[in-house]
Amino acid sequence: MYNVRAINESIATRTVELENELTGTLDLCFDDSAVVSDNNFEFMEIGKAYECKIKLFGEFVNQEGECVVKTLIVNENICIGNINFVEVAVNSDIYYIPQSKMMSISGKDDLLFKVSRKDLIQVNSTIHEDLF
Amino acid sequence: MKELAESGVKYNADDVVMITKTADGKLLWLEKGNASSGLKHIVDGHATNFADKGITDIPALLNKALNTTPVKTGSSAKGLYADYLIGGNKYRVAYGTNGYIVSFYPID
Numbered sequence: 001m002y003n004v005r006a007i008n009e010s011i012a013t014r015t016v017e018l019e020n021e022l023t024g025t026l027d028l029c030f031d032d033s034a035v036v037s038d039n040n041f042e043f044m045e046i047g048k049a050y051e052c053k054i055k056l057f058g059e060f061v062n063q064e065g066e067c068v069v070k071t072l073i074v075n076e077n078i079c080i081g082n083i084n085f086v087e088v089a090v091n092s093d094i095y096y097i098p099q100s101k102m103m104s105i106s107g108k109d110d111l112l113f114k115v116s117r118k119d120l121i122q123v124n125s126t127i128h129e130d131l132f
Numbered sequence: 133m134k135e136l137a138e139s140g141v142k143y144n145a146d147d148v149v150m151i152t153k154t155a156d157g158k159l160l161w162l163e164k165g166n167a168s169s170g171l172k173h174i175v176d177g178h179a180t181n182f183a184d185k186g187i188t189d190i191p192a193l194l195n196k197a198l199n200t201t202p203v204k205t206g207s208s209a210k211g212l213y214a215d216y217l218i219g220g221n222k223y224r225v226a227y228g229t230n231g232y233i234v235s236f237y238p239i240d
Contacts, residue, residue, distance in 0.1 A: 010177070011169040012210045012226040012234045030177075032237075034210050035226045057238075058184065116184040116238075130239070 029120040037129035053122035081131025141230040162233040169234040178237040
């Protein structure tokens with residue numbers, strides 16, 4: 001579960017600050033679910049807790065550097081909506097990366113990923129419209 | 133600009149950064165904006181995302197995108213959006229029904 005610590009609204013999109021209840025990690029997540037659908041994440045309220053899935057937006061890289069995290073593959077095939085993801089652990093936190101990003105990567109469970117952004121893709125039973 | 137002026141929509145002429153007609157003939161424009169919309173909002177929120185794709189001139193990429201055919205379009209209570217495929221990457225433009233560009237960011 002994730003606690004909503006803050007929501008920063010813009011006209012179309014927003015960022016949602018989530019705190020992982022288990023690990024205490026704070027993630028600033030981009031949320032554009034309301035741009036593409038009226039069935040979106042706008043029901044979230046500050047101070048309440050939700051089951052969330054967060055996508056890592058970025059690329060696999062070969063070298064450590066700024067915003068580069070070490071990801072450990074937990075599950076190679078998780079379907080969210082109609083899209084297949086790889087479930088990865090960054091330290092004790094769980095994130096999701098589209099399987100399509102894995103095409104050029106093989107044979108290693110321990111991969112470096114440069115995180116450009118963290119995207120909110122599922123909250124409770126509501127899945128981002130982009131995944132259908 | 134003349135066509136925008138004659139269209140009857142409300143806009144700030146001094147703040148217009150880019151104006152173009154989409155492939156299907158709709159007039160869209162980008163203003164300097166503020167923290168919630170327009171170029172400042174895009175740069176504040178997504179300059180790093182664009183830089184990671186090798187993009188530094190965001191208005192130029194936006195103009196290029198808008199002059200291609202979107203791979204997906206849609207609408208919600210927030211307004212309209214269109215997704216474009218440029219150089220193997222997908223980008224999303226969110227805009228109002230009047231043509232004012234609210235946001236622009238990479239999505240894939």
